[in-house]
Amino acid sequence: MANIIDIAKRAGVSVSTVSRVLNNHPYVSESKRKAVQDVIDELDYTPNRLAVNLIRKVTRSIGVVMPYNNNQAFDQLLHGVLNRSVEYEYSVMVLPTKYDPQIELSYLNMLKNKQLDGIVITSRSNTWETIIPYTKYGTIVACEFTDHHEIGCAYVDRYASFLDTFQLLKDKGHSQVAFTTARGEESTSTSLIIKAYKKIFGDLPAGYHISDCHSIDDGLRVAQQLLNMEVRPTAVYANGDEVATGFYQYARSIQLKVPDDLAIIGQENQPVGIGLGLSTVDHKLVKVGEQAFDLVIENSQNKVKIPYHIIVRQSI
Incomplete structure (x- = not known):
């Protein structure tokens, strides 16, 4: 396998000139640059990018x-x-x-x-x-x-967004509000949403927070659980528009009207939520x-x- 010493010999230039060509250095004459490039093409030479990056101290x-x-x-x-x-x-x-x-x-x-x-x-x-x-x-x-x-x-500012969302639901007349998250309380975001909930509504009712939610199927599963509780929530804040879509689909399947019987708000302004007319919190990710x-x-x-x-x- 050819190396830069071989290229330098065949092109009739110094090793440092070959190095400058490989690194796109401006101070190389066009004749020497062409001679080096012709040999590179002839030998089908490919530089070791890791070595080049170590020399440049940048990988891009x-x-x-x-x-x-x-x-x-x-x-x-x-x-x-x-x-x-x-x-x-x-x-x-x-x-x-x-x-x-x-x-x-x-x-x-x-x-x-x-x-x-x-x-x-x-x-x-x-x-x-x-x-x-x-x-x-x-x-x-x-x-x-x-x-x-x-x-x-x-x-x-996730905490501020959680506060504003829960306050919006409260202003709409809701006091029985459930919410979903992707992770449990090991997550900073989950800890913040629980803190915001308690600030707006007080104590968190048992079963009104469900984690491990990521998809439409998760929304369907959790909606079936929450909407069949003896005291079911009248509003849900889902941790994504796909999860919110699962809630929407299940609510409609049991003849609940949105938003009259169940208010739904998701996150991140996804196409599926836009298509269904779901309210959302766009965190501009x-x-x-x-x-x-x-x-x-x-x-x-x-x-x-x-x-x-x-x-x-x-x-x-």
């Missing part, structure tokens, strides 16, 4: 740590990162964890080994105390608020992903808050 690649790749919220965050990556000619590596702390650490070690320039963490399983030491190897940006100065973040990418390539530890928007349609 970032990683996106995300627990799942079939979740509407994480898909929107990734969409935002990809939007910017195309614009700035970066490659993106998707790093799924299923919330396994060891898998997450293996991805952080990719930063340590100079395989990535930076990492966007959409949702984490390790503590910040575990993650922060890796910031000396590259930029780490979170899609949640953190006051740790080593970590930049693009975030939405595509924008969060775009901003997170910007922070990574700027090596920034800034804290950037993205505003959310509650969209009221005919379901509440």
Whole structure:
């Protein structure tokens, strides 16, 4: 296999000139650049990109740590990162964890080994105390608020959005409100929504919070459970428009009218919810992903808050 010494000999130039050509260095004459390129083409030479990256100390690649790749919220965050990556000619590596702390650490070690320039963490399983030491190897940006100065973040004020949503339902005359989440109380987001619920409504009735909800099927399953309770909720705040759609479908199947018998509000303004006229809380996650990418390539530890928007349609 040819190497740059072989190319230099055949092209009649120095090894440093070949290196400059491979790295697109401007200070190479056109005649020498052409001679080197002709030999490269003749030998079908491909440089070792990892070695080149180590020399340049930049990979133009970032990683996106995300627990799942079939979740509407994480898909929107990734969409935002990809939007910017195309614009700035970066490659993106998707790093799924299923919330396994060891898998997450293996991805952080990719930063340590100079395989990535930076990492966007959409949702984490390790503590910040575990993650922060890796910031000396590259930029780490979170899609949640953190006051740790080593970590930049693009975030939405989730607690404020939960408060506003529950207050909206209360103002609509609802006091029996159930809600769903993706994870249990090990999740910061779940802890915040429970805190917001208690601030607006007081004690949380048994069975009015159900976790592990991600899809339309989950919404159908949970709706069957909640809407057959002796004291059933009159309103539901679902943790996604797909989950909200499951509630809508089950409510209609048992002849409940939306919103007269059951008010429904979801999250993230998905096409399925738009089509059904479901109210939603749009956390602008595509924008969060775009901003997170910007922070990574700027090596920034800034804290950037993205505003959310509650969209009221005919379901509440």
